[in-house]
Amino acid sequence: MARGRPGHVRDYIFRELLRGPLHFTLIDPDKQSAEDAGRLARAAADAGSHAIMIGGSTGITTQKTDATVDAIRKQAEHLPTILFPPGAAGISAKADAVFWMSMLNSRNRRFIIEEQRHGAKWVKRLGLEPISMAYLVVEPGGAVGEVGEAELIKRDDPDTAIDYALAAQYFGMDFVYLEAGSGADEHVPLEMVKAVKSEVEIPVIVGGGIRTADAARALIDAGADIIVTGTLIERVVDVRSTLMEFLDHFRKVVRERMERLGEQVGERERWRRRSG
Numbered sequence: 001m002a003r004g005r006p007g008h009v010r011d012y013i014f015r016e017l018l019r020g021p022l023h024f025t026l027i028d029p030d031k032q033s034a035e036d037a038g039r040l041a042r043a044a045a046d047a048g049s050h051a052i053m054i055g056g057s058t059g060i061t062t063q064k065t066d067a068t069v070d071a072i073r074k075q076a077e078h079l080p081t082i083l084f085p086p087g088a089a090g091i092s093a094k095a096d097a098v099f100w101m102s103m104l105n106s107r108n109r110r111f112i113i114e115e116q117r118h119g120a121k122w123v124k125r126l127g128l129e130p131i132s133m134a135y136l137v138v139e140p141g142g143a144v145g146e147v148g149e150a151e152l153i154k155r156d157d158p159d160t161a162i163d164y165a166l167a168a169q170y171f172g173m174d175f176v177y178l179e180a181g182s183g184a185d186e187h188v189p190l191e192m193v194k195a196v197k198s199e200v201e202i203p204v205i206v207g208g209g210i211r212t213a214d215a216a217r218a219l220i221d222a223g224a225d226i227i228v229t230g231t232l233i234e235r236v237v238d239v240r241s242t243l244m245e246f247l248d249h250f251r252k253v254v255r256e257r258m259e260r261l262g263e264q265v266g267e268r269e270r271w272r273r274r275s276g
């Protein structure tokens, strides 16, 4: 993917979203060698994932991130690489863009603005594209909830998720990410996704604990715009066929959803013409 043009990756995401929900693959630089990360990215690209996110909660260094992004870009060159950094140390000159994220429900201002304050000049100097995103950690929250000192949003409290998401939209943030934590036993509740989606206009990203195509289908039906999976391909032997199966199902769900939306628009149009 060509680098350097401001808004390039952001525009790509918004353009693709017009065609339906997207799937992003998350690769943690601390979980495998750079070479293996490259192989995972190749499989993700072949299966039809829309972008590669690079990041994790612990053990992230610039060197590891640099090597991982390098390998990913070599193996999956047409997919955008977006950093998903736990802090300033996760910023790498090699990526196309960085999710410029603030964990709005952290009790520690370090994760709301301090890491960002230290990282901002590097983003500018390195010519990385920042894509602003509100990061909200929902129960159980996992390692990211602990490390980020999140005041976890309770699973039965969609109103708090809406409050944060709306605040993010009014700040002008591009995306809101509902995160249950990597490897979570349960993904973010469908009711919460539905509630947030019905109140905000910015796209809703959902991640954490999504391991089956059925789970992705339910989340998409609830209104998720972007589904992120990481663990799904970490421990499997045949990454390619696991992802192929997941994404084949994903595309089918997206197709059905877009057809349904098309029919609804068509019906509304017919009704308007009849009554006009």
Ligand code: 1GP
Pocket (backbone or CB within 6 Å): 026, 144, 179, 180, 181, 182, 183, 184, 206, 207, 208, 209, 210, 228, 229, 230, 231, 232
């Ligand atoms: C974690 O939301 C991501 O930040 C992905 O979670 O590893 O559970 O897929 P999983």
